[in-house]
Amino acid sequence: MQRFCYALCSIVVLTFLLSTLRAEDAKPEAKAIELYNGKDLTGWGYQTGETFDGKADSDDKRFSAKEGMVVVNAATEANKGIRQLWTTRKFPGDFVLKLEFRAAVNADSGLFLRKPQLQVRDYLVAGPYKKLTKYKAQDWNEIIVVVKGNVAHCTCNGEVLEDALKLPETGGIGLEADRGQVEYRNIRLTESK
Numbered sequence: 001m002q003r004f005c006y007a008l009c010s011i012v013v014l015t016f017l018l019s020t021l022r023a024e025d026a027k028p029e030a031k032a033i034e035l036y037n038g039k040d041l042t043g044w045g046y047q048t049g050e051t052f053d054g055k056a057d058s059d060d061k062r063f064s065a066k067e068g069m070v071v072v073n074a075a076t077e078a079n080k081g082i083r084q085l086w087t088t089r090k091f092p093g094d095f096v097l098k099l100e101f102r103a104a105v106n107a108d109s110g111l112f113l114r115k116p117q118l119q120v121r122d123y124l125v126a127g128p129y130k131k132l133t134k135y136k137a138q139d140w141n142e143i144i145v146v147v148k149g150n151v152a153h154c155t156c157n158g159e160v161l162e163d164a165l166k167l168p169e170t171g172g173i174g175l176e177a178d179r180g181q182v183e184y185r186n187i188r189l190t191e192s193k
Contacts, residue, residue: 032098032188035087035173040065044085051088058085062177072109072175072182083177084112092170094192097145100185105138107180113145114171118154118162120182132159140185148192 035043041063045051052058056065060079064071075081091114103109103122110117123129124137134157135141143161146153152165175184 032190035187035189036065036070036184038065038068041070041085043088044070045088047084047086058083063175068185070175070184070187072107072177072184074104074107074181075177075179084174085177086112086174087172090114090170090172091189091191094148095189096192097147097173097187097189098142099187100140100142102138102140102183104181107182108178109180109182110174110176110178111143111145112172112174112176113147113152113165114167114169114173116152116165116167117176118143118145118152118165120176122180123156126179129156129159129161132156134159 037043040054040056041052041058042054044063046058050059052063057063060083062073062075062079062083063085064073070085097113099111101109101120103120103126105122106125107122108126109120111120112118119128120143121127122137123132123135129135136157141157144155147167150167150169152162152167154160154162154165173187173189
């Protein structure tokens with residue numbers, strides 16, 4: 001009986017020590033910055049100076065905050081032309097940007113990374129990435145952008161869109177309104193240490 005108690009105590013102590021070591025080895029995951037608050041366009045604006053803090057719509061109605069999404073609205077006769085909505089915050093250094101998007105048939109939008117544009121579209125119809133096999137037409141897709149040393153590696157549902165997109169040292173994150181409706185949600189950025 002004494003041997004059994006000794007063995008049981010040894011197992012308990014060993015288990016405790018191993019769990020403590022694992023907890024010390026684990027590094028806390030960096031906190032993601034939610035670029036869209038889920039309710040309005042706070043933190044976003046046009047490069048001409050207009051900001052939309054506390055507003056559900058941009059002044060020209062090309063961008064709207066609806067049901068947890070930033071919606072790029074199709075152009076009307078009153079607001080036609082390409083528009084760009086940018087974060088008011090700049091992001092120097094390395095980071096990981098994740099977002100989900102859903103594009104209407106033949107819709108054309110874009111994701112600006114400090115300045116260069118990554119096409120965000122109904123890819124299989126509008127291109128340029130017509131050979132994607134994991135893209136879900138008119139459904140939610142995930143874009144992940146990993147920026148290291150001013151070079152971005154961009155994927156859609158795990159498939160490479162751009163392997164080495166060159167970026168300037170700093171800048172904001174932008175969305176383009178060109179053609180049709182595109183919805184964005186869960187726009188989050190994690191800065192690398």
